[in-house]
Amino acid sequence: MFKKQNSVLINVKGVEKSFHLQKVLDNIQFEIKNGERIGLVGLNGTGKTTLANLLIGKLIPDKGVIEKPNDLKIGYLTQSIDYEVNDFHESLAGAVDNDLFQHASQLGLRKLYDWKDTRLSHLSGGEKLKLALSMVWASKPDVLILDEPTNHLDFTGIDWLIAELTKFHGPVMIISHDRHFLDQTVNRIFEIENGKIHLYNGNYSDYRKVxxxxxxxxxxxxxxxxxxxxxxxxxxxxxxxxxxxxxxxxxxxxxxxxxxxxxxxxxxxxxxxxxxxxxxxxxxxRKEKPLDEAKIRFEFDHHGKRGKRIIEAKMLTKVFDDRILFHDSHFYINQGECIGLLGENGCGKTTLIKMILGMEASSKGELWKSESSKIAYLSQDVADLPVDQSTLEALGYTDRENILKARTLLANLGLKEDHIIKPIGMLSLGQRTRVKLVDILMKEYDVLILDEPTNHLDLPSREQLEKTLSEFTGTIITVSHDFYFLNKLCVQLLVFDNQQIKRVEMKPEDYFNTKKTDDKYEKLLVIENKIAAILGELSIIDQKDPKYQQLDQEFNELLKQKRSLIE
Missing domain, CATH: 1.10.287 (Helix Hairpins)
Structure with missing residues (x-):
């Protein structure tokens, strides 16, 4: 409906919003024009999600106005992805055309219309996100607001999302801390800092330079x-x-x-x-003293021996009902290695982590673990923290020494006194992730298992976590779809492919480059075989035969595909 490029669709004038006497947004002013691609960035708790909720009308500003057409349809992907099974049931039951199923299929959720209740009840975080994205796209919105759309999303899903955003004609606002994703998708950056908004042209890297x-x-x-x-x-x-x-x-x-x-x-x-x-x-x-960008300090204290095998799998198999996640898999992990788990959503990465932790049993085969290894686990779910308790109450420390240490770590992570006395339910998802990190930092361990550790973390925290983990001498096993994070840390991978887990001795970047080359070679072989078959048919039929023209067209189309792969 709103076709004209560069026309203003949303006009925000002098908006203010406070919570519990604390002003979160102060005199916010900007325009959103049709076709714009905006990245909304800022530290955790600065008001990004609050601004999104104001734009969609879920919250009302204390002051100022948000002008937009009454019939403007905004597709909003929430950050928490805490959809209930009923939400998915309603959307699937109300699907009047094939759009929802088509988008879901493109994202790897095959035959969604046949999924049973038990399948919907055991969705991974990535599968929930893919289904939520399909629902947003199927609603045919005029404007998209996506809050952390790459959290939990595998690399196939991220590629799909980038391609779909390219085809989408309306304006898009993306709240994200994924540097790689922002660089590929946005041409403006809105930064919220100390309640104010600052506007920059260009992608995330351009913004960082300026x-x-x-x-x-x-x-x-x-x-x-x-x-x-x-x-x-x-x-x-x-x-x-x-x-x-x-x-x-x-x-x-x-x-x-x-x-x-x-x-x-x-x-x-x-x-x-x-x-x-x-x-x-x-x-x-007056020239104000610049506020140095947030410096987050993580402190790990471990000195382990490298090289000793701590985990080994033989013929490892895991089946849920009649669905095989992986079977007959062999791999090992040595002390001191940083292993990245790679695979599409729903392939069993989180399930393998639960098996290592003893929370899930194998269906067949053996998963051996060193009994002397002490494991710390950071899950991707921050909803398991008690929302009515304060941070210190949730951490559960009562002696003076541990309370003092916890307060110091919380302060190092940017959680000040006014944050740690609040109920956890009032903290942002990024702030809750930091609480869970402090719980890990307070323990002595040999192995860190990190399931999407950068989800919800702001950029300074991500960069510091990368630096600190690279100095950690113990073992790290991590699932992450933050390409920068994974590529900086991991030199070994466990790849989930064709229902098997395989150990690969290379960085993610090298693996993806190799995989692209292999995929290209396989496609060329298929095209060459088709060309040979068509040439064989053409050689034995008359040019006046109606089938000759059809085969000739197929032959020319295959030649085009071959040229595009070779070039």
Whole structure:
């Protein structure tokens, strides 16, 4: 309906929003034009999801207005993906055309219309997200607002989402901390910082460059101003010293009292004049000290021996009802390795983690674990924290030493006193993830199992977590669809493919490049075989035969496909 490019569809004017007397958004103003691709970024808890809820009308601003057409249809993907089975039942039952099933199929959810209740009740986080995305797309929206759309999503799903966003004609706002995804999808960045919104042109990398230059420029201007203030203050100190000396002289030397009194008064006036000029100068163009970007500190303390085998699988098989997740799989994990688990949503990555943790049994085969290994587990689900307890209550520490250590770690992670005394239900999902990280940091361990560890974390936290994990000497087993994170850490992989788990000795980037080459070679073989078959048929039929023209068209189409693969 809203076809005209660059026409303003949403106009936000002077919007303010507070919660519990704390102002989250302050005088927010911007326009969203048709066809725009906007990335909304900012630290956890700064108000990104609040702004999304204001745009869709779920929340009402305390001040200001949001102008948009009454018939504007906004497709909103929520961040938490805590859909109930009933939500999916209703959408599937109400599907009036094949759009929902088609999108789901493209995302790897095959024959969705045949899924039973038990299948819907055991969806992985990624499968829930794919189904939710299919529901959003099938609603045929005019505007898309996607809150952390790549959390839980496998690389096949991310590729689909990028392609679909390219085809979508309306405006898109994406709330995400996925740097790789933002670079490929957006052309503007809206940053929320200290309740204000700042607008930047370009993708995420462009924004980071401009932001860094702004920070350096602000720091330079602030330092120049500080030197000027020091110089003026030094001059005033000298004048004050001279003034005091003149005042003392005016009381001692009889013949020159008046001279020294005038001199002292002159010095006093000079001090007042300089002070006034300095105050006026600062009032006109004060350079505020730049707030250094958040520095998050994670502290791991482990020194383990490398090389010793700690996990080994032989003929490992896992079946749910009549669905085979993986079978007859052989692999091992050594102490000190960082292993990435790769595979499509629903292939069994989280199930394997549960098997390693002893929460699931194998259907067949053996999964051996070293009994001496102590494992810490960060799950992708932050909904298992008690929402009515404070952070310290949820962590469960009662002795003074552990409480002090927990407070220090929470502060290092950017959770200040006002955060840790709130009920957990009032914290953002990213802040809840940090609470779970502190729970891990408080323990001594040999193995870290991390299921989507960067989900909900803001960018400074992600980057610091990458750095710290790279220095960890124990074993890391991680599931992540954050390509930057996975590629920076992992040099070995467990790949879930064709219902088997295989160990691969390479980084994710190298694996994907190799896989693309292999897929290309297989496609070429298929095309070559078809070309050979058609040439065989063409050689034995007459050119006047109606089938000849049809085969000739197929032959030319296959040649085009072959050329596109070779080029």
């Amino acid at each position: 932001k860094q230059l702004q920070l350096e420029n602000q720091r330079h201007q602030y330092n120049v101003q500080q030197r000027q203030i020091e110089l003026v203050e030094g001059q005033m100190e000298q004048l004050k010293t001279w003034s005091e000396k003149a005042h003392r002289s005016s009381t001692k030397q009889e013949g020159t009292k008046e001279y020294h009194r005038v001199k002292a008064k002159k010095r006093d006036n000079q001090v007042k004049s300089k002070m006034k000029r300095l105050e006026n100068e600062l009032e006109k163009q």
